[in-house]
Amino acid sequence: MADQDPRGSIFIDPVAYADQERWHAAARELRREAPVLRVEAEGYTPFWAVTRYEDVFGVSRHNDRFLNTRNSVLGPDLQFEMxxxxGIxxxxxxxxxxxxHREHRNVANAWFRPREVARRQAGIDDIAEEFVGRFRDLGGRCDFAQDIAVPYTLRVIMSIFxxxxxxxxxxxxxxxxxxxxADPEYLGDLSDPFAMVTKTIAEFEDYFNDMAAExxxxxxxxxxxVIANAEVxxxxxxxxxxxxxxxxxxxxxxxxxxxxxxGGLEALLRHPDQVKALQADPGLAVNAGDEMIRWTSPVRHFLRYLTEPATLSGVEVPAGERLLLSYPSANRDETMFxxxxxxxxxxxxANRMVAFGGGEHFCLGSTxxxxxxxxxxxxxLAAVDEIGLDGEPEFAxxxxxxxxxxxxxxxxxR
Ligand code: HEM
Known part of the structure; x- marks a missing residue:
């Protein structure tokens, strides 16, 4: 990858994210040395990587000056051109x-309000019980990510959907x-990620057009x-x-x-004393959950576009440029945490983490x-006496x- 400043490659290279320790060491360096770094890489429109908490949070809250419209996710220019x-x-x-944005967000907003989500707690409890049952059926030994976390979270969201x-x-x-x-494991028999995205969108279209009609x-x-019958x-x-x-x-x-x-469970299991603390006091799960989200920051970035020049951490960014908000970096900012x-x-x-973004686009599904x-x-944790890692985790x-x-x-x- 031929970037001018090679430090910016951690935001582009999917493989870089698979080594979290190295990635975070590099991001820490950037927060200190170049908190708003202009990244130029072959095939990509240049962007400015924003790594400090204060800047990520500040930009997120000013939706009038930092726009979403256009491409909100980083990708090679060729992909967007194609x-x-x-016509996609x-x-x-x-x-x-x-x-x-406000009009469209209003369509589903009520469904995601804390009170409405609370109304569905019994359903979430049932699904959680079912998956703890599955964990028991597996004898307490499994690939927690694929056997429990993926199907559990899928079931919850699909049940409300x-x-x-x-x-x-x-x-x-x-x-x-x-x-x-970008992850080779999910490529299947396709060697071209772009072709896969295009095919996927066409399949989604077929499925959801039928669902809307129904x-x-x-x-x-x-x-x-609600979505199928919405008015805007x-x-x-x-x-x-x-x-x-x-x-x-x-x-x-x-x-x-x-x-x-x-990823949160992985971190927890590396601290057996914290596992014990949670077993002794299940009420800690609320804060533990937020710490897991801070720690993992599963959404690696979103982009924003400047309507006017802005100064972030002393760096002047001209109008028309784009910013990459690095949530994982912001969530490890030593001035905040x-x-x-x-x-x-x-x-x-822990609840001050910015893994869900901020401002008008703040994650609709955070609750x-x-x-x-x-x-x-x-x-x-109530189902087990002891629990630990049974091999090395693998990152996407x-x-x-x-x-x-x-x-x-x-x-x-137990
Ligand atoms: C730990 C889990 C999750 C994380 C880390 C996460 C993170 C994010 C982030 C960073 C944004 C963009 C915020 C911004 O631009 O300021 C976002 C937006 C969004 N999220 Fe989540 N999210 C999660 C779970 C969910 C769930 C369960 C749903 C439910 C469907 C959901 C639905 C959405 C939607 C619809 C948006 C777009 C909101 C808008 O643009 O107005 N997310 N999320």
Whole structure:
């Protein structure tokens, strides 16, 4: 990769993210030496990597000066040119600004409010019980990431969305077709990640157009019904906007949460004293869940575009440039978190993490994600006397959404 400043490659190279220790050491260096680093890499429109907590948080909150519209996720220019040539222009909530964003976000906002999510707690409890049962059936020895975290988080989000259980494998495959495009494990028989994304989007389109038609004909008490019958500006939401809404809800919720759960458990298991503390006091699961999310920061970045020049950490960035907000780096910023490289479920300000972004785009599903983690964790630990790693974890090679994809664990069941 021929960048001018090689330090910027950690934000582009998917393989760099698979070695978290090295990645975080490099990010720490940047926070100190070059907190707003201009990155020029062959095939990529240049961007400025923003690594300090204060800047990531500040930019996120000023949606009028730092826009989302255009490409919100880093990728080679060629990929966007080819998508454009095929007439595929992603237009999810993430890709909107201002009034358009507010109107579209309002469609599903009520469903994600804490009170509404709390109403669904019994359903989350049932699913968590089911997966602790599966853990028992596996004798307490499994790949926690693939056997528990992935299917559990998928089941929760699909149950509120309204996708039947038998279609979950399709959803998983399609999500990995988009997010996992850079990880060799998910490439299947395709050697071209771009072709896979294009094919995936076409498959999503078929599935969701059918689903929308069905929910219009026979409404149910699920999120799919709300989206399919939504109005924006007094008119039915158009076909493309409906489709992209389905895509964001189907894809944003499970890989992210499952990476937080499996990477968080990995960190926890490296601290047996903290496992014991949680077993003794399940009430700690709320803070432990936030620390797991801070620690893992499964969403590696989003982009913002400057409407006017801005000065961040003393660096002047001209209008029209784009910023890469590095959530994993911000969440290990020593000016915000004491001993940030230490995983600590007692951390007093774990809930100040920026893993969910901020401002008007603040993660719509954060309440669900937090509840999923804090619901499963105490149940899992209550089922075991001892639990520990049973091999080395393996990280996904992905520069957008990633984390521990294989986590061998072994437990003595109670
Ligand atoms: C630990 C798990 C999760 C993490 C780390 C995460 C992270 C994020 C981040 C960083 C953003 C962008 C925020 C910004 O630009 O300021 C976002 C947006 C979003 N997330 Fe999540 N997310 C998680 C779980 C979920 C879940 C469970 C859902 C449920 C469907 C969800 C749905 C969304 C949606 C729809 C948006 C777009 C919001 C908008 O642009 O208005 N996420 N998430």
């Amino acid at each position: 998508l454009g040539a095929l 222009e992603p237009k999810t909530l993430i890709h909107m600004d201002g009034e358009e 309204g996708v039947p259980e038998e279609d979950e494998p399709t959803m998983l495959r399609l999500t990995q077709g988009i997010f996992g495009a 929910r219009r004909a026979r409404p149910l008490d699920d999120l799919a019904t 500006g007094g008119c039915p939401m158009d076909r493309d906007a409906t489709l992209w809404y389905f895509v964001i809800v189907a894809t944003a919720g499970h890989d992210t949460t499952s990476f937080a759960l499996s 004491e001993s940030p490289m230490t995983f600590d479920i007692h951390r007093p300000n 669900f994600a937090r509840r999923e983690i804090r619901t499963l964790l105490p149940r899992l 090679q992905a520069n957008f959404v990633g984390g521990v994809k294989h986590l061998p664990v072994s437990a003595t069941l």
